[in-house]
Amino acid sequence: MMKKMIGLLILAMIMFNALFFTQEESFPVMEGPYFGLQPPGEEPLRFAPGFLSSSDYDITPTFSPTLDEVFFGRRPTEEGRDNKLYYSTRVNNRWQKPLPAPFSSGAVEYEAQFSVDGKTLFFNRGRRLYFSNKSDGTWGEPRMLKPPVDEGMCVAPARNGTLYFTAARNRTYGIFRSRLMEGRYEEPEIVIPMAAHPWIDPDESFMVFDKYDISGGVQTSKLYVSFMKKDGIWSDPAELDKRINATGTELIPKISPDGKYLFFQRKVNGNTDIYWVDAGVVVKEKTSSR
Numbered sequence: 001m002m003k004k005m006i007g008l009l010i011l012a013m014i015m016f017n018a019l020f021f022t023q024e025e026s027f028p029v030m031e032g033p034y035f036g037l038q039p040p041g042e043e044p045l046r047f048a049p050g051f052l053s054s055s056d057y058d059i060t061p062t063f064s065p066t067l068d069e070v071f072f073g074r075r076p077t078e079e080g081r082d083n084k085l086y087y088s089t090r091v092n093n094r095w096q097k098p099l100p101a102p103f104s105s106g107a108v109e110y111e112a113q114f115s116v117d118g119k120t121l122f123f124n125r126g127r128r129l130y131f132s133n134k135s136d137g138t139w140g141e142p143r144m145l146k147p148p149v150d151e152g153m154c155v156a157p158a159r160n161g162t163l164y165f166t167a168a169r170n171r172t173y174g175i176f177r178s179r180l181m182e183g184r185y186e187e188p189e190i191v192i193p194m195a196a197h198p199w200i201d202p203d204e205s206f207m208v209f210d211k212y213d214i215s216g217g218v219q220t221s222k223l224y225v226s227f228m229k230k231d232g233i234w235s236d237p238a239e240l241d242k243r244i245n246a247t248g249t250e251l252i253p254k255i256s257p258d259g260k261y262l263f264f265q266r267k268v269n270g271n272t273d274i275y276w277v278d279a280g281v282v283v284k285e286k287t288s289s290r
Contacts (some may be wrong), residue, residue, distance in 0.1 A: 053273035122155035220248030
């Protein structure tokens with residue numbers, strides 16, 4: 001009887017080790033900025049298959065200014081609400097297997113965005129807006145932003161501290177802006193109605209975002225860009241290239257901190273993944289819209 005139990009225990013250990021090493025070996029080796037992938041041109045490509053693009057519902061990532069840390073959202077299905085934030089760091093030039101965000105509470109968390117200097121990470125916890133500061137290489141305990149910028153989603157910070165975010169306030173839905181004045185955020189003002197998920201250029205010269213449309217009972221989404229005019233007013237939204245808005249499922253655009261690439265999410269064959277494309281398509285839109 002004892003020999004049989006020992007035999008079963010040894011067998012279980014062998015099976016565990018085989019499973020463990022199989023999982024470790026299945027994680028792709030990726031090195032260098034943007035995981036060492038071949039840069040895209042003007043045709044969007046699926047980004048980091050098996051890493052950031054998976055069989056789950058994947059949400060657009062945000063990279064640190066030094067391109068050695070990435071945060072992204074993921075949940076099992078599009079319809080589900082069990083969204084979690086994950087992160088990976090580049091150690092000795094090699095990207096590590098993604099783990100839950102170090103400050104994760106286990107609650108629904110999503111839409112992370114680095115500050116311009118990389119020292120702060122903004123994100124959502126439910127409908128509330130939070131941030132975490134990084135000190136000595138460690139992310140601190142998250143804190144909720146104070147009113148009037150405590151509620152909404154998808155914060156996009158400018159270099160001067162101004163925050164852009166999606167919200168529904170005073171019966172108005174869209175992208176709001178709150179300026180940082182003497183250490184306090186001013187009352188948010190609507191800048192792009194009926195739009196969501198902004199990413200703001202550090203110097204506020206342009207902004208990319210998405211908009212929904214319902215036609216014939218079918219909801220679609222597309223990516224847009226708006227440019228800051230000399231009078232401080234944002235231009236009318238201009239739809240991005242048809243090669244980007246190819247499926248009517250494009251959402252949550254973000255431009256890499258070096259300004260080279262536009263990242264967004266897209267659904268193909270029922271699966272939502274991350275795509276990337278040369279960010280020059282945004283500049284071209286500015287030229288063509290004149």
